[in-house]
Amino acid sequence: xxxxxxxxxxxxxxxxxxxxxxxxxxxxxxxxxxxxxxxxxxxxxxxxxxxxxxxxxxxxxxxxxxxxxxxxxxxxxxxxxxxxxxxxxxxxxxxxxxxxxxxxxxxxxxxxxxxxxxxxxxxxxxxxxxxxxxxxxxxxxxxxxxxxxxxxxxxxxxxxxxxxxxxxxxxxxxxxxxxxxxxxxxxxxxxxxxxxxxxxxxxxxxxxxxxxxxxxxxxxxxxxxxxxxxxxxxxxxxxxxxxxxxxxxxxxxxxxxxxxxxxxxxxxxxxxxxxxxxxxxxxxxxxxxxxxxxxxxxxxxxxxxxxxxxxx
Amino acid sequence: xxxxxxxxxxxxxxxxxxxxxxxxxxxxxxxxxxxxxxxxxxxxxxxxxxxxxxxxxxxxxxxxxxxxxxxxxxxxxxxxxxxxxxxxxxxxxxxxxxxxxxxxxxxxxxxxxxxxxxxxxxxxxxxxxxxxxxxxxxxxxxxxxxxxxxxxxxxxxxxxxxxxxxxxxxxxxxxxxxxxxxxxxxxxxxxxxxxxxxxxxxxxxxxxxxxxxxxxxxxxxxxxxxxxxxxxxxxxxxxxxxxxxxxxxxxxxxxxxxxxxxxxxxxxxxxxxxxxx
Numbered sequence: 150x151x152x153x154x155x156x157x158x159x160x161x162x163x164x165x166x167x168x169x170x171x172x173x174x175x176x177x178x179x180x181x182x183x184x185x186x187x188x189x190x191x192x193x194x195x196x197x198x199x200x201x202x203x204x205x206x207x208x209x210x211x212x213x214x215x216x217x218x219x220x221x222x223x224x225x226x227x228x229x230x231x232x233x234x235x236x237x238x239x240x241x242x243x244x245x246x247x248x249x250x251x252x253x254x255x256x257x258x259x260x261x262x263x264x265x266x267x268x269x270x271x272x273x274x275x276x277x278x279x280x281x282x283x284x285x286x287x288x289x290x291x292x293x294x295x296x297x298x299x300x301x302x303x304x305x306x307x308x309x310x311x312x313x314x315x316x317x318x319x320x321x322x323x324x325x326x327x328x329x330x331x332x333x334x335x336x337x338x339x340x341x342x343x344x345x346x347x348x349x350x351x352x353x354x355x356x357x358x359x360x361x362x363x364x365x366x367x368x369x370x371x372x373x374x375x376x377x378x379x380x381x382x383x384x385x386x387x388x389x390x391x392x393x394x395x396x397x398x399x400x401x402x403x404x405x406x407x408x409x410x411x412x413x414x415x416x417x418x419x420x421x422x423x424x425x426x427x428x429x430x431x432x433x434x435x436x437x438x439x440x441x442x443x444x445x446x447x448x449x450x451x452x453x454x455x456x457x458x459x460x461x
Numbered sequence: 462x463x464x465x466x467x468x469x470x471x472x473x474x475x476x477x478x479x480x481x482x483x484x485x486x487x488x489x490x491x492x493x494x495x496x497x498x499x500x501x502x503x504x505x506x507x508x509x510x511x512x513x514x515x516x517x518x519x520x521x522x523x524x525x526x527x528x529x530x531x532x533x534x535x536x537x538x539x540x541x542x543x544x545x546x547x548x549x550x551x552x553x554x555x556x557x558x559x560x561x562x563x564x565x566x567x568x569x570x571x572x573x574x575x576x577x578x579x580x581x582x583x584x585x586x587x588x589x590x591x592x593x594x595x596x597x598x599x600x601x602x603x604x605x606x607x608x609x610x611x612x613x614x615x616x617x618x619x620x621x622x623x624x625x626x627x628x629x630x631x632x633x634x635x636x637x638x639x640x641x642x643x644x645x646x647x648x649x650x651x652x653x654x655x656x657x658x659x660x661x662x663x664x665x666x667x668x669x670x671x672x673x674x675x676x677x678x679x680x681x682x683x684x685x686x687x688x689x690x691x692x693x694x695x696x697x698x699x700x701x702x703x704x705x706x707x708x709x710x711x712x713x714x715x716x717x718x719x720x721x722x723x724x725x726x727x728x729x730x731x732x733x734x735x736x737x738x
Contacts, residue, residue, distance in 0.1 A: 191554075200496065353576065355483055355573075355576045358572070360589070361535065362535060362565055362568070362569075362570035363561070363564040363566070363569075363570075363590035363594075363643075363646060364563070364566030364590060370593075377580045380580075
């Protein structure tokens, strides 16, 4: 701020007109006692403040567009390349070796469904109960669990894959869906825990207190007030964690027997082949996977809004 | 409707409750509540007369609500430490072998802002306390709900939409629903923490009427910063003020008329006249 910019520190100094000619325009009534310094400053800086506001708003819109652009481009590109390869056979037939016409990716779709399904069964109960623990307890152990969950979120998925490999595949001497599901569960669990805790914290404290004050045990309040009240958030958080798991490739590299048993592996394997029809399969599979994740996210939102509306 | 509920309705009384016969419903002896190193309120010795309304009044931050929440052990979960003795009837509320759940099942509580359970219907809200305490008999729940809603002057308004969400009710109706929820467990004592602070004057008047009517059946403790409200609805008043260490303390207690008209304590007089006059 320059010296000329600074309002003179004289109350009632020559910063506002002495007469009431501009009364009303600047928000004071004729004859009303004014606060000249503030109002004069306000008037002088209005143009600048307005400009800053406009520029800021424009920047926000631009960045929002930049954020959205890759999604639109990605969906468009994948759809353009993937749609030609889609057919009924694609969904319901097993893969055939290259050069032979026909065939589909049914094994990969069912494989992914199986692996993710089992991972969900493993992760959701643990996730909900663990986050309930975090919600209920404030002690050092809760802090450690929360910190652990945060760290686990940052562990590269390939490391989790090696972990599952060392834990299951090597000792048992064969690849298995269970190992893959375990790896995905480990990957989804920390996301679920943090999302669940967030959802539970959004239940107002005075609802919790109302439950306790009625003579309910804490466990009952946790079930009937906290879990029930945060259900929309729990569903959304878990579905988003699941859609994260569906798209993972690295943990499956070490645990699934063949690329034809998981969509993401199939995309990688077929996409790096030199044969156009095999590449076509990769694109189409990618499209199916993408749609699946989009539908899952959409479902998350739909279920959440349904549950919220019923609650209202 | 059962004969019992008809009779209850006719006599305008709830089904028989555990008698607290004579003597105070709640006694507090030299109660002090602190959070960590911070003492919130101390020197509280107070008898809450059975089936009367006792108002806890005083400026903000002088420990009224803190004392109220000590009575049903809500501080157990917020890290507050309660010293001194609190008795509910003949039971030592803070004795090691006293179950806080059993204490709370005898004490209803109404909060500053209406807080019906948003995921429950009107009916389920009213019966929630009973269900939380293990009662499952549908007929019994339904009957208790009707009785409680009648006592909260809400039955005629909600009887045709018991299965609708509670959130469509107005603020005042929601607060009366919360009162019904608290009454449904047939408490000996009803704790009300500034129950009208979020309500408009008309809704406030209805709640005040309710308090007056309920006082014949249940001991009511009302925290309010509104001296007029205390004067209108309470039988007894307990005045809390900050002492020289800025810790809340009980400075005077007695019949409301006496406390407001001729307070014996000089500071009470200043406070009462300063606000009322």
